Amino acid sequence: MNASAPRAPAKPTGLDCRLAVLGSDVRLTPHRREVFDVLASSTDHPTAYDILDRVKSRSPHISLATVYNCLEHLTTAGLIKQVQLERGQSRYCANLHEHVHFHCETCGKVSDAHPAADFDPAKFWNLPKGTKVTRMDIAIHGTCEACTAKH
Amino acid sequence: MNASAPRAPAKPTGLDCRLAVLGSDVRLTPHRREVFDVLASSTDHPTAYDILDRVKSRSPHISLATVYNCLEHLTTAGLIKQVQLERGQSRYCANLHEHVHFHCETCGKVSDAHPAADFDPAKFWNLPKGTKVTRMDIAIHGTCEACTAKH
DNA sequence: TTTAGAATTAGAATGATTCTAATTGCATTA
DNA sequence: TAATGCAATTAGAATCATTCTAATTCTAAA
Secondary structure, eight states: OOSSOOOOOOOOBTTBOEEEETTEEEEOOHHHHHHHHHHHTOOSOOBHHHHHHHHHTTOTTOOHHHHHHHHHHHHHTTSSEEEOOSSSSOEEEOOOSSOEEEEETTTOOEEEEOBOTTOOGGGGBOOOTTOEEEEEEEEEEEEOHHHHHHO | OOSSOOOOOOOOBTTBOEEEETTEEEEOOHHHHHHHHHHHTOOSOOBHHHHHHHHHTTOTTOOHHHHHHHHHHHHHTTSSEEEOOSSSSOEEEOOOSSOEEEEETTTOOEEEEOBOTTOOGGGGBOOOTTOEEEEEEEEEEEEOHHHHHHO
16 A cells, blocks of 8 residues: 555646536536537437547647546546437447437437426336336337438 | 349248238248247346357357358348347347336346336427437436345 | 656557358259 | 449448557645
């Protein structure tokens, strides 16, 4: 064991600002902020590669490993959500409002849909007594408005 | 181009029986039947490796490639469903009744939960007019009864 | 300033799945 | 019954997304 007590986490100063959200926090380093900003200004649920491409326009030397690292930290902190709609690449989303994902099987686009105000999902399924629910992932697959019209 | 017309698909004879379900069909070869039977008698949503293990007790020489191949054919035919609860291995399920998956984040077990009789999922989300829904994937994550009790 | 820990990086390693090419099996046609 | 041709099966290679590793750089507190 090391005799010295663990140092307290660094406090926000200059660029090293933090955001406390949902009881967790992250050091918002420049790269993490860029990744977050890219995601916050996207509505298309980009993959890690998509995010790499977009962040590169501001930070040409950022690596894929860093993008994955940033995404993990932001996800752990609850600032963004990882979305697994199908096997293969994960997608990411900065919309923290309760919502479901609509996936168009024709054009591949993913969009958010928001529930009606009175929707209480848990009560519709007969879960055994004592079950605790922490989150729900709802994905709706089909054909979007545009693709339906084109047909 | 080959001058001969394509041969009509083989008809059911002996082992080469088919099942027509949801407008599609599969040749139910011995391996496909074994994979299907394993799945139909499992409630734990096994992965491809799990299925390989179980089928091996009857067909010791079956390969992982064949298991994947069978799973793909059975999925395409609508006899089973692929379930993607998190990144990594896909799981498979032969329960074709409308249901949602409950995933215990403590013990990792996956179980089915069935909706209340009057549940009409589509009407709860404000999807753009013209959107066509073909299927919904609903995953509920949390702590199962047993793990909650142990705590 | 020094220093310890965290962030970043490139590239290797991993894990799950898909692809490829060769072989085998089965059912129709000769 | 034998020949034929497609589908099924196989082992192993290839691929893809992600995670890991080890080295380097950065940041902020001492």
